[in-house]
Amino acid sequence: MQPGRPRQIVTLAILLGNFLSAVEATAVSAAMPTAVGEMGGVSRYGWVFSVYLLTSTITVPLFGKLADLYGRRVVYHVSMGIFLVGSVLCGIAGTFEQLIVFRAIQGLGAGGVQPIAITIIGDIFSLEERGRIQAVFSGVWAAASLAGPLLGGWITDAFSWRWIFFVNLPFGLVSSWMLHRSLQEKKQRSEHRLDILGSLSLMAAVSLLLLALVEGPGAWGWTDLRTLALFAVSAVSLVLFLWQERRAPEPMLPLDLFKNRLIAVASVGNVLIGTTLFALTAFVPMFAQGVLGGTAVDAGTVLTPILLGWPISSTIAGRYLMRIGYRTFALLGSFLLISGGALLAAVDAATGRPQVLLSMLLFGLGLGFTSMPYLLGPQNAVSWNQRGVTTSSVQFFRTIGGSIAVAALGALLNARLHRVDPALNPNAALDPVLRAKTSPEALAHLSSALLFALQGVYLVMAVLVAGSFFVAWLFPKGAAGVHIHPERDAEAPRT
Secondary structure (H helix, E strand, O other): OOOOOOHHHHHHHHHHHHHHHHHHHHHHHHHHHHHHHHHOOHHHHHHHHHHHHHHHHHHHHHHHHHHHHHOHHHHHHHHHHHHHHHHHHHHOOOOHHHHHHHHHHHHHHHHHHHHHHHHHHHHHOOHHHHHHHHHHHHHHHHHHHHHHHHHHHHHHHHOOOOHHHHOHHHHHHHHHHHHHHHOOOOOOOOOOOOOHHHHHHHHHHHHHHHHHHHHHHHHHOOOOHHHHHHHHHHHHHHHHHHHHHHHOOOOOOOHHHHHOHHHHHHHHHHHHHHHHHHHHHHHHHHHHHHHOOOOHHHHHHOOHHHHHHHHHHHHHHHHHHHHHOHHHHHHHHHHHHHHHHHHHHOOOOOOHHHHHHHHHHHHHHHHHHHHHHHHHHHHHOOOHHHHHHHHHHHHHHHHHHHHHHHHHHHHHHHHHHHHHOOOOOOHHHHOHHHHHOOOHHHHHHHHHHHHHHHHHHHHHHHHHHHHHHHHHHOOOOOOHHHHOOOOOOOOOOOO
């Protein structure tokens, strides 16, 4: 870092980026039911989330590797720039298809912003400070996320959902400018080879899998030749990716990392965290707006308890993690996640909002306790020159879990709606303008069908979060200090 430039400036820049990421996630979740209802695309509702998660998933390990090779700062600027361009394009999208494409561009940049921010924090803070600063990040994330649903819902109701995306611009530009001025990495430049084949084969594997999950159950059918072909080519691409990562001199996703039991278990844990978080973000606002008849503000605020519980539990975990150990907090978090999943699976129109809010609080507490060991554990288990790719790898598994879950659960939602009535058009239950023009009888039928579809989604989610207990049980025992790499802070940027 430049002389006289305290690390607090870098921290503030990264906090702004984290604030941006949090506002984007929750504001969009509040606006999407209205946006999709307006454009008549409820059958492809999952794509708005899945395509964003897909592209961000693919670029997470790539940006992490680039950050290790060329430095954190330049890669952060590039990823933030792509994210902001995608945000502007989303705001001016003229059709639903354009929105999907522009969300993909936005996701390309998002794949680098948050993991590189977390990696920089791991670089400039010592092991003892790292848990506390991650707790601060959780607090800022919570504050931003609390504002996000309210802001997103208010903007959608008062103006248009399009304005949600323009909120990203000032925060992103200021964050990049501050980081550019304050973080100076002294890293020798040398010739490097990017793992292009690994990146392309992974992109093909994940993209084709998601396409099969989204289109297979509805448009084509599971036994259709096109669906089976997508699954087959996806599997071949995955085998090619694994083969390439074993032979590449500088692999995008070093498979040797997963010989470490802590990193392997944390990766599986992050799959479940991503599955839980993104599924809640995608499908709980739909219940508030489509079943309970709420506004976009109501759709956003139903997620608020998550954003209250998460910083409380992550702050506790950050303070005591090194003394108590990773496994204890992972088990505690899994118990809370299972409790929240059970409540959500039992929700109906009669129990309604109070039960959903309590479920969201339990989910938030559980996610806070589990996310800290699953993030800090891998960071502390490797040396500095592997921290970027390690952090990005565990983030990759979080987003891959979310992207596949949203696609699969979206397919389940559509299948259950089709089971009620093949000719059903649930857009009127989500779009306030159409809802006002729909008769009470027709609206009651739409809401009932949507509730039936969502109950199936929530039941599957409950089954999935139950797996978090078994993953936590596999986490290595003992105090966190026994799992620390001896060269974890070597070559880190000076503060």
